[in-house]
Amino acid sequence: MAEMSAIGKKLKETFPDAVTGMKTFRGELTVSINKDYIGKVAEFLCNDDESDFGYLSDLCGVDKSRLDNSNAFEVVYHLYSLRHNHRVRLKVEIPASNPSIKTVTNVWKTADWHEREAYDMFGIIFEGHPNLERILTPEGFEGYPLRKDYPLKGRQPASLREVYRKGEE
């Protein structure tokens, strides 16, 4: 899609340091972004008239530590433009040793719960998030269950049972 590559090109021209890679697969554009620029890139893609990605359709984490040697996590953003009916995917690599990245809740409000889920499952810290708490697992949960080092049949410590024994006394 010519139109999509134009968006990638424009992004590269506007933020030459931010774009670390670009690839098109089956007409879908994927852009790798340097983690320091995600805030600026998100704002640009949301507000720029040509791209106008007003809708964040998904945000998720990936643990790549056993996929390659990078020992990195990844945050993936799927964007959609309701006006132009086009999509783009952003990938941001962050080190597994210090998994933190700037929040995009100030650009897309829906990122709030998505980022909480990524935090809950991978322990990725979203700096500036208004309420970064666990969302799917209960209070008192320990560890990050979607990380590759989390045991497959992982069990929570007995302390979690207190969660449902609260009402007993």
Place this chain on the structure above:
Amino acid sequence: MGIETLFGDCILTTTLDKVVNWSRKNALWPMPFGLACCAIEMMAAVAPRYDLARFGAEVFRFSPRQSDLMIVAGTVTYKMAAVTKKIYDQMPEPKWVIAMGACASSGGIFDTYATVQGVDEIIPVDVFLPGCPPRPEALIHAVMEIQKKIDKESVLDE
């Protein structure tokens, strides 16, 4: 036959237990705790084809305070565990519990960090109903087992 001969034909005598148990078991008010696909079978059981009303258990109440039979139908996660327990606690005595399906009975295939390995970890269960999901006939059978159990109870035990 004892005192009945003096009363003639117009009076029946029985025990209090029999009357109480008879009324309890034929008017179960289930609390539908539908958590997964088992809930679909549970709904089918009260629909016309299977008609749980034949056993007096058709009045599904969505308020725990009005029910005496909890049907835990589906996978109980740890996030839901506290809610399950709370709702059970809100039901007035006497109350019974059916763990419907493999997940509610034992965690089923979900041998993971998120799933309670059987709802009996949290609340006492009277009947475990296997199946994935169990058919409506199986649920009716479970209700009949509850009825049998009620029949054996005595008001003196309470």
